[in-house]
Structure formats: C-alpha cells, structure tokens
Amino acid sequence: MEMNQYMSIFIDEANDHLQSLNENMLRLEQQPEDISIVQIIFRSAHTLKGMSATMGFEDLAALTHEMENVLDLVRNGKLSMNGNIFDTLFKCLDALEAMVQDVINGGTGKGEVTELVERLKAIVKGEDGGKGAAKAANKEQAISASLVLDQYQLSVLSQSMESGHRAYYIDVKVREDCLLKAARAYMVFDVLERNGEVVKAHPSVQEIEQELFERSFSVYYITQVDEAVLRDGISRVSEIESVVLTPVDRDSLAELGRPQASSVSTSDAIKETAAATESAAPAAAPSAENGGGLRAAPAASSAAPAGNAAPRTIRVDIERLDSLMNLFSELLIDRVRLEQLASEVRRNDLTETVEHMARVSADLQNIVLKLRMVPVESVFNRFPRMVRDLAKSLDKKVDLVIIGAETELDRTVIDEIGDPLVHLIRNAVDHGIEPITERIKAGKSEVGTVHLRAYHAGNHVFIEIEEDGKGINRPKVLETAIKRGVVTVEEAKNLSDDEVNMLIFAAGFSTADKVSDISGRGVGLDVVKSKISSLGGHVSVHSKLGSGTRFSIQLPLTLSIIAAMLIKLGSEKYAFPLSSIVETGSVKRSDIRTLHGNRIIDYRQSIIPVVSLAALIDSPDYRDDDETETEMIVIRKGDKLAAVLVDEFIGQNEIVLKPLGKYLNANLGIVSGATILGDGQVALIVDPNALIK
Missing domain, CATH: 1.20.120.160 (HPT domain)
Incomplete structure (x- = not known):
C-alpha cells in the first residue's frame, strides 16, 4: 500500500x-x-x-x-x-x-x-x-472498573435480564506459554456463542482475532445457562489459565448506567478517535508550528447539548491557503485599478458594476482573512506541560492560568509567536516566581501564578504574561546595564522605571547569578524583542518590586492586507500602516526647532523628534526647504512618538503587502515591503518602528 x-x-x-x-x-x-x-x-x-x-x-x-x-x-x-x-x-x-x-x-x-x-x-x-x-475483586469493584458500555448495550442487558436471561462479566486469561492466543480465544468465543450472546468484548473481536491483546480479554455476556456449566465449558479449552465470572444484577447495571460510566465507547478506530476528540475539554487544535490543519469551527465538547449538530470541519493545507491569499491579493489590486478607470470613464453602468464588484470582493476579503485566522490556543496548548516541567526542575510550585485562548491571529503571526512566548514564560517561572521559602517569608502563597492572556483591541491582538513574583530589581538591572555598556552612569540617572525595565531586552543582558539550562546566558529577551518587531509589533514591561511583572506584546491582526495612508514625496509614493499613525496634520517650518543637532516640535504639551522622510531615503526630486508649511504624520511605537515630514497626502487605502526579497531587505532598513497601486505603480511601505528606532 x-x-x-x-x-x-x-x-x-x-x-x-x-x-x-x-x-x-x-x-x-x-x-x-x-x-x-x-x-x-x-x-x-x-x-x-x-x-x-x-x-x-x-x-x-x-x-x-x-x-x-x-x-x-x-x-x-x-x-x-x-x-x-x-x-x-x-x-x-x-x-x-x-x-x-x-x-x-x-x-x-x-x-x-x-x-x-x-x-x-x-x-x-x-x-x-x-x-x-491490586484491589479486592468483589462484585462492585469488578463491575465499576470494567470496560465501558454505551446506552444501546446497557439497554440490551437490561431487556435480556427482564426476559429471564442471566448477565455476566467474564474475564478470561490464557497461559503465558500459549503460542496461539487467537485460536484459544476463538474457541472460547465458540463456547460462548453456542450458549448465549456476547454483548461487548474488550479488546474488540477483530483485535482478538489478530492477537492484538496481552494474556486476557473480557466480555459482557447474556445466557440462560447456569454459571457452573458456563465456567466448566470455557475451562475445557486448552491453555486457559483462569476464568472469572461476575454476575451482573440490577444494582450493578444501574451503577454502569451512571453518567461517568455510560459515555459512548466503541472499539472501532474511527469512532474511538471521534470519542477522544469530543471528550477532551477543550479539544486540541492542530499545531500550527507543525504545519497543522485548519478548523473552521471549534471542536464540540462532550458537554454540548445532545440536540446540537456537530460542527462540520475540513483540513486545508496551509500552502493552499497561501495561494488563495496571493490570488485574492492580485484581485484586490485589479479592483483598485478598475475603480480608478471607472472614475475616469464616468459611465453609469460601468460604475455600478465596479461598485458591486467592490462590495462582493470586500465580503470575499473578509472570508479569506478569517480562513487564515487561527486561535492562539494552538500555541498556548504547549505551555501547561512546559510550566509543569520547569516548576518541577526548579523545585517551585506554579499555576499557569490561560485566558482568551480562543482569540484569533493570522496564521503567519501564529507560526512566529511561539518561540518569543516560550522565552517569556521560562523567564517568568525562573526569574519572576520566587522559591517556596522566599514566598512564604514574603507572606505570599507558596504556589506562584503565571497568567497568560490574549485579547483583541482595535486592529491589534495583545498577549500578556503576568506573574506574582518578586518584580524587577531596578538597582541590579542598572548595575548590570552599566557594567555591560548598555547605558552610561549619566544616562542611568535620568531613566524612568519603564525605561529601566526595557533594558532587560538588550542583547546579552542577564541578571542571573548563575548559568543554568533554563536561563542565565543573556539570550532570550533580545530575541523576543527582535522577533516581535519583525512581526510589526512591540513589547513593553511593567513591574512592581515584590508584586510581580507583566510583559505585554502588541501584534497586528494580519500581515497580508493592511490599511495604509498613501503619501507623496516629489514624484514618488509611499505607504504608512494606519495602525502606527496617531494623527496627520500640517506644521509651520518656523515651529521646527533644533536641539543638540536634532529637530523637534512642540506637540500636545510634549516635545517629539522630527524626521524628514525625504532626507532619510534621499528623495531625488523633493526639497523640504521650499515651503513655509509642510504636511506631517505623527507615528507611535509603544509610548514613543515622532513626526514625519511628507510632501502631500493621497488618502487611505487597503494595500497588499508584498515582500521585497532578501537582497533589497538587506539594504533598506526603514522599508518593510512594497505594494502595487491601482495605476500600476509600486509604492514602498515604510516601517514606522524602524523610523523611531
């Protein structure tokens, strides 16, 4: 095969x-x-x-x-x-x-x-x-610990007993030196079927025929034959070591009929898989990192009402989803082009058709984007086991509380976010949560708690890792940062608590007193920051000494189609992601001042730096000194703001993000990709995070 x-x-x-x-x-x-x-x-x-x-x-x-x-x-x-x-x-x-x-x-x-x-x-x-x-083999224990029956099998047993039949639970063990187990089992079943009816066998009859059992098998059985006659008939089969018959009465049948014992169980492989999936709470989503499939709806829980129809799902290869997204991206580019042509031609029938196509393609865009959305549960599922093992190796007691696992993210982001979260959770368990003795001295519960949360806010998803540990030690962080040359002594004096906390993301930074296989080598948090930045997100830290630390990660919902502001610089066009823009406006050149060689403006009772996009990209046909007033975009990265000077605004649009390839990416730090506009021109997409950096 x-x-x-x-x-x-x-x-x-x-x-x-x-x-x-x-x-x-x-x-x-x-x-x-x-x-x-x-x-x-x-x-x-x-x-x-x-x-x-x-x-x-x-x-x-x-x-x-x-x-x-x-x-x-x-x-x-x-x-x-x-x-x-x-x-x-x-x-x-x-x-x-x-x-x-x-x-x-x-x-x-x-x-x-x-x-x-x-x-x-x-x-x-x-x-x-x-x-x-081994427990005592009395009737109640033998029945309650036996193989599980479904409602149909319970009904057969009940009706048979009402009509005068006897019901038994029979456990048969073959000798250890038996060479043909399947043949002996067949002979036992032959005896049983001549004298009554087998209601349920474990393992299944097919598995027994294929010798897929160790030394014993068991059955539920109904008959009119006396117990002694039945035991004697089975014992006559060669190489049978023991036969245990336990009569099933109405009390034990009622015990079997209780909810915990009456869940559906079948030896058919396909139905077993379904039963295992339904019984898991919640059901495991496919692992995105391993190229898992896609679920169109959450798997049914065993607690769901019986009347609800099971959701229909289908596994879709990720490459097919990527191809679908690429094809739709081309369709979006053509739609924008058609809208532009329709506005130029000005024919009513053409305009109406293009408007209808725009509505249909907007609905299609919604569906395509939702197809790519995967619950973060597929990433979060790996962490309870990891925390359990880490806590055990560190001799700590830690509870992991997961909130918002159903929150959805683009599959591209899901694939990349796993490793940063691993680093942050390991850091929380190792550095954040104190040893049991220290927690008791501090008046805390000996069990530390790590919260892992995910939630939507606007066009972003926030993931937070918060623990109730000792918090970040400001003096120790500053001492290490100065020793490693991350900041100078003078700079350290003027840093706020949040700025000090962000120093732990510096490359090679570690406050661990000793290197272990868990942490202390100065790798991890700098990798976290660079990975999240590459996804168009950012990470922030809030900590209170003695109370704990919270890492907050902000991520874009999707990386393929984004809303952007299109601007002009001379004859060239550029795009800024709307998610990073605080506001747009104009500024008089006389209001731009110079401080220590850097240009700044007064913006809403604070001072923010001014960046000339034309100067950064060396725009060939734009000079920013010719006008008394110029347009600006105020962009944000975390709690940092900056004003970017541009020539003029074109307007907002949905654009398709196209990667530039390795060669161009290596040479353009402030450009994250490109898009094709409705008129066929290529516009570069500016990365606001890189501008502020």
Missing part, C-alpha cells in the same frame, strides 16, 4: 492525539482518581498505536503499546497513579513527540525507546516502587 498519500493525515491526527494526551495527563495529575480521564488517555494512546503500526512506525507503536498496558491496569483499578508513573508517562510523551517531529522532517520516525519500554514493563510487573497493588 502506498503510504505517502496518508502521511499528512497521520501527522495531523498524531499531533492532535499528542496534544490531547498532554492536556489530559496534566488533568489526571490534578485528579489521579478520575478514571474517566484515564479512559480518554487510553483511547488516544490506543488510536495512536494503531495509526503508527499501520504506517509502519514500529518504535512509535511499541512505546504506545506499553503505555496502553500501564493505563489499562490503572483504568481497571489494579494500579494507582503515583509520581514515578506520571514522570515516566510524560517522558514517553516527549519521546513520541520527538519521533512524530522526525516523521514531519522526512525521517523514519525511529527513536531510542528501549529504556522507556523497560520502565513501563517494570511498572506493569509492580517493580516501580510505587503503590501499584
């Missing part, structure tokens, strides 16, 4: 299941007695095992198979979760993610799993040093 055609499906599904496994393992760590969470984890691991085996990734299948064995003991009440089991399973998830990533990168998906497999086998044998003791 040609597997390449199924590879993208495998990768998407594997990423979904790994995300679900991580989320539910974290939930289980908080609620280790909740068997329903174990059921969800078991189903995800089981489906991932089947997919991996089908695709020929043996190491993936082998590791998930051993994880299944441990989880099976837990869900059947024969093993209690403990710290060692959690740590081992989390390491298994790391190994699985590494192997799937290898597959994504074109590798064979092989990994060094021998040690993990041995650790899992030791846990199954009870050699993990934990509390994995």
Whole structure:
C-alpha cells in the first residue's frame, strides 16, 4: 500500500492525539482518581498505536503499546497513579513527540525507546516502587472498573435480564506459554456463542482475532445457562489459565448506567478517535508550528447539548491557503485599478458594476482573512506541560492560568509567536516566581501564578504574561546595564522605571547569578524583542518590586492586507500602516526647532523628534526647504512618538503587502515591503518602528 498519500493525515491526527494526551495527563495529575480521564488517555494512546503500526512506525507503536498496558491496569483499578508513573508517562510523551517531529522532517520516525519500554514493563510487573497493588475483586469493584458500555448495550442487558436471561462479566486469561492466543480465544468465543450472546468484548473481536491483546480479554455476556456449566465449558479449552465470572444484577447495571460510566465507547478506530476528540475539554487544535490543519469551527465538547449538530470541519493545507491569499491579493489590486478607470470613464453602468464588484470582493476579503485566522490556543496548548516541567526542575510550585485562548491571529503571526512566548514564560517561572521559602517569608502563597492572556483591541491582538513574583530589581538591572555598556552612569540617572525595565531586552543582558539550562546566558529577551518587531509589533514591561511583572506584546491582526495612508514625496509614493499613525496634520517650518543637532516640535504639551522622510531615503526630486508649511504624520511605537515630514497626502487605502526579497531587505532598513497601486505603480511601505528606532 502506498503510504505517502496518508502521511499528512497521520501527522495531523498524531499531533492532535499528542496534544490531547498532554492536556489530559496534566488533568489526571490534578485528579489521579478520575478514571474517566484515564479512559480518554487510553483511547488516544490506543488510536495512536494503531495509526503508527499501520504506517509502519514500529518504535512509535511499541512505546504506545506499553503505555496502553500501564493505563489499562490503572483504568481497571489494579494500579494507582503515583509520581514515578506520571514522570515516566510524560517522558514517553516527549519521546513520541520527538519521533512524530522526525516523521514531519522526512525521517523514519525511529527513536531510542528501549529504556522507556523497560520502565513501563517494570511498572506493569509492580517493580516501580510505587503503590501499584491490586484491589479486592468483589462484585462492585469488578463491575465499576470494567470496560465501558454505551446506552444501546446497557439497554440490551437490561431487556435480556427482564426476559429471564442471566448477565455476566467474564474475564478470561490464557497461559503465558500459549503460542496461539487467537485460536484459544476463538474457541472460547465458540463456547460462548453456542450458549448465549456476547454483548461487548474488550479488546474488540477483530483485535482478538489478530492477537492484538496481552494474556486476557473480557466480555459482557447474556445466557440462560447456569454459571457452573458456563465456567466448566470455557475451562475445557486448552491453555486457559483462569476464568472469572461476575454476575451482573440490577444494582450493578444501574451503577454502569451512571453518567461517568455510560459515555459512548466503541472499539472501532474511527469512532474511538471521534470519542477522544469530543471528550477532551477543550479539544486540541492542530499545531500550527507543525504545519497543522485548519478548523473552521471549534471542536464540540462532550458537554454540548445532545440536540446540537456537530460542527462540520475540513483540513486545508496551509500552502493552499497561501495561494488563495496571493490570488485574492492580485484581485484586490485589479479592483483598485478598475475603480480608478471607472472614475475616469464616468459611465453609469460601468460604475455600478465596479461598485458591486467592490462590495462582493470586500465580503470575499473578509472570508479569506478569517480562513487564515487561527486561535492562539494552538500555541498556548504547549505551555501547561512546559510550566509543569520547569516548576518541577526548579523545585517551585506554579499555576499557569490561560485566558482568551480562543482569540484569533493570522496564521503567519501564529507560526512566529511561539518561540518569543516560550522565552517569556521560562523567564517568568525562573526569574519572576520566587522559591517556596522566599514566598512564604514574603507572606505570599507558596504556589506562584503565571497568567497568560490574549485579547483583541482595535486592529491589534495583545498577549500578556503576568506573574506574582518578586518584580524587577531596578538597582541590579542598572548595575548590570552599566557594567555591560548598555547605558552610561549619566544616562542611568535620568531613566524612568519603564525605561529601566526595557533594558532587560538588550542583547546579552542577564541578571542571573548563575548559568543554568533554563536561563542565565543573556539570550532570550533580545530575541523576543527582535522577533516581535519583525512581526510589526512591540513589547513593553511593567513591574512592581515584590508584586510581580507583566510583559505585554502588541501584534497586528494580519500581515497580508493592511490599511495604509498613501503619501507623496516629489514624484514618488509611499505607504504608512494606519495602525502606527496617531494623527496627520500640517506644521509651520518656523515651529521646527533644533536641539543638540536634532529637530523637534512642540506637540500636545510634549516635545517629539522630527524626521524628514525625504532626507532619510534621499528623495531625488523633493526639497523640504521650499515651503513655509509642510504636511506631517505623527507615528507611535509603544509610548514613543515622532513626526514625519511628507510632501502631500493621497488618502487611505487597503494595500497588499508584498515582500521585497532578501537582497533589497538587506539594504533598506526603514522599508518593510512594497505594494502595487491601482495605476500600476509600486509604492514602498515604510516601517514606522524602524523610523523611531
């Protein structure tokens, strides 16, 4: 069978299941007695095992198979979760993610799993040093810990008992030296089917036929035959080690019918995948960093009302979305050109047609942009696990609170924002949150809290990371900055608290007393700042000593189509993104003063610098000394303002951002790209952040 055609499906599904496994393992760590969470984890691991085996990734299948064995003991009440089991399973998830990533990168998906497999086998044998003791096998425990029945199967059992049949839960174990397990299982089923009817088998009958079980299998069974006769008939099959029959009465059936035990469960692989997806709360979105697919609507939660129709979704390759955006960009350029021609020709029928096309293309633009929007949840999902591991390695207690994970961002931004957030959250857990002893001395809770928020504001998305730690130590930051030559002693005296806080983003800056594998090498925050700036955003810091620190990141909603102000310089045209413009106006040249060689103006009771765009780009046919008054644009970057002198305003327009390519980008620092105007001319797009810098 040609597997390449199924590879993208495998990768998407594997990423979904790994995300679900991580989320539910974290939930289980908080609620280790909740068997329903174990059921969800078991189903995800089981489906991932089947997919991996089908695709020929043996190491993936082998590791998930051993994880299944441990989880099976837990869900059947024969093993209690403990710290060692959690740590081992989390390491298994790391190994699985590494192997799937290898597959994504074109590798064979092989990994060094021998040690993990041995650790899992030791846990199954009870050699993990934990509390994995078998529970007493009385009727109630045997029934409640057994395989899950759906409503139809419960109904069959109930009606059969009402009509005089007997119901049993039967657990059959074959001998360890049995060579043909499937054949012995077939003989057992032959005995059962001659005397009654199997309502439910675990593993499924298909899996048992393919020998996809260890040494035991179990069934729910209805019959009119006496218990002793039934046990004797099964025991007569060769190489059967034990047969345990537990009668099912009305009380135990009512127990099975309770909400926690009656969730739909089926051994069919496709339905298992759906059940695992629906049970996860919230459902895992595809991983954007791994080229995951797109969901047109949020996945249904198991808590949704039964009457609601499940949302219909489709996976779309990211390259196709990019192609769609590029084609629409060309359409937008042609629309602007047609509008210009219609205004020149002045024919009513042409004008009406162009206006209708403009309305339709505006709706189309809305849809295309929404298709590219991805919830930040796809990035945020990785952080609970990361914080858990970091806190454990640092011997701290940290809660991560995520707010606004449904906030949507352009897929281009989503792809790039993950790494900066990793640095900021690691910094918050390592530098921000104090050790437990220090927190108790300061009168704080021993559990530190990191808030990760996302929300819309205008044409921007804000992402905030806030912790209730010790805050930024101003004297220590200034001392380090002066020592590293970031600022002079004189400059340091005049810096505000916010300006001091921003010094931590300087390249190579670190206040860590020692270098660890988490932080202290002076890399991270400068990378954060440069990455966010390259996305057209900016980052700010607010801190209060002893109370904590908040990092705030402002990002544009989309990077492909932006609203811009078009201006002229002589015969040339330029575009400024509207999101960076505070206001436009005019200024008398006599009001522009010079201070220490820099031009400034008085703007709304503050002094701001004046930048001549013509001088910066060396405009060939524009001279800014000929007029007594000139136009200006006031631009903002964070809390910094500047006035940019221009020749004249053309007007606002929606423009398509086109990259200039590596060669031109290397030589034009203040230009972020270009656009094609309605008359076919090319206008360069000015980067206001670079102008202020």
